Amino acid sequence: MIEFWLAVGLLLLVGTAFLLVPVLRGRRAQAEEDRTALNVALYQERLAELQGQRDAGTLTVEQFDAGQAEAARELLADTEGAGNGRGQRLGKALPLLIALAIPGLAFGLYWHWGASQEIAALGERPSMEQMTARLQQAVTDNPDSAEAWYFLGRIQMGNGRPAEAAKAYEQAARLADRAPELLGQWAQALYFANDKQWNEQMQALTDEALQADPNETTSLGLLGIAAFEEQRFGDAVGFWQRLLAQMPEDDPARASIQIGIERAREQQQAAGEPVQKPVELVNKAMAVIKVSVDLAPELKAKVEPGDAVFVFARAASGPPMPLAVKRLTVADLPATVELSDKDAMMEQLKLSSFAQVQLAARISRSGVATQGEWIGRGQPIASSTREPQHLLIDSPEVAQ
Incomplete structure (x- = not known):
């Protein structure tokens, strides 16, 4: 919509320039870029992930608030703006009146006979529901696209619909030869859809994922949560330490994983179980x-x-x-x-x-x-x- 009205404004300036050339000088204002639907979707999913970690007990309230603030800062950092336009002085009253009358008349005629409502609808920022509908149409048009099913699963998780996300991840995994990363995402969606109750299907999916890739991070994190909930604190520490080893040094999620490990060790000590010494981790450099x-x-x-x-x-x-x-x-x-x-x-x-x-x-x-x-x-x-x-x-x- 912004681009459309800029184009209209430029055409009007060309039309009125013949009247105002002796007295008019100005600069065209730059348009502010729209915040993209992809970044909104990522922001929504990050919030859902933080909420899941908080509910699982791996995030404190302070960590959760800090994560929300960091997600908001990242979203703002991906949105660029432009400066404001500058007002100009006009020399004579008659050219000024004509210049003001032409845009007003054009706008009124267009609003009456044109298609401004349709243009406005096209220019609106897509909502999460619109993005979901587009992705659903994408998988309808191209049902053999693992990528489209994967994005649909992501946005359904961001919308708080893990059961529907699990179905999308299942299709993506089938089309991508059961890639271990997708098996982990599928199991995670099933876990939240099942009110965080572990079952044999989730165990089978994570086992298959780790058999193909022993370092598959979603499965490691999920198995750690399941072990902690079942009070198998030693197993939880083991899974989370393996997860921590895959994360870059500057990954903000490392803090929450480390908190989970420390809580599991505290529970081990309280239960009189032997506590393993912390493993020295070699972290990957950020690409x-x-x-x-x-x-x-x-x-x-x-x-x-x-x-x-x-x-x-x-x-x-x-x-x-x-x-x-x-x-x-x-x-x-x-x-x-x-x-x-x-x-x-x-x-x-x-x-x-x-x-x-x-x-x-x-x-x-x-x-x-x-x-x-x-x-x-x-x-x-x-x-x-x-x-x-x-x-x-x-x-x-x-x-x-």
Whole structure:
């Protein structure tokens, strides 16, 4: 909607410039970018994750409040704004009256005969319900897309619908050859859907995930919670220590895991059980990849400035879901962004968790991250690389 009215304002300025050239000088105000639906979804899921950890007893009230504040700061950091416009003086009364009359008359005529309501509806920021509906339509249109099912599961968890999320993760796991990361997410959704009561299905899923990947973080965290609830405090410490070993040094979630370990040890001591000495952990360095993104010249006439651009990294060999994502618009190109562990779509899947990753940039007119019209892909690279990378969006995307 902002872009539309800016375009209208520019056209009106062109029309009135012939009257005001001798007396009018000004600058066009820049539009403030919309906060993206993807960041809102990530923010909502982070809050849901914090609430789950608080309910499980691994977060204190202070840790929970600090986590909420940190999530809000990250969301604000991803939202950029622009400065305000500057007022100008007009020299003569007659040109001023004409300049004011033309926009008012145009606005009134357009409001009466135009389609402003429809344009306004298109310009509104998508709500969580709208994003959910779009993703549901995406899996209807492309039911064999593990990525689309995965995003639907994420947003359903953020909406507080773990039972529906579990169904989406089940489909994603089936389509992605039962990737261990998805099995862990599936088990976690089932756990919350079952009022945090552990059962054989969750045990089977986490066992299968850890058999394929002994360091699968969601399963380790979930098994630690289940063991703590069943008063198997030694097992809880073991699972959480293994989880802690996978987390980078600066990961904010490390504090809550460490609190859970300390509480489990206190319970062991109270029960007279032997307490294992803390294990010295070797932490992974945070992965940071700088990538420049541009649009092929032959595509510039085929896109709109407001079309969404998703820059993301996937595991070269692993789950199909993005490990890190940044959102731009076509108007921002060319642009340079950094993808790092801080941009992880989920705490358990980070760039540093995989040896090789593949970069890609997708243009999506609908604003849905899983669907697009054009794409640019890079070759697999080491997740630890520090050399700048380049992506050129130059190919039509074929639905898979």
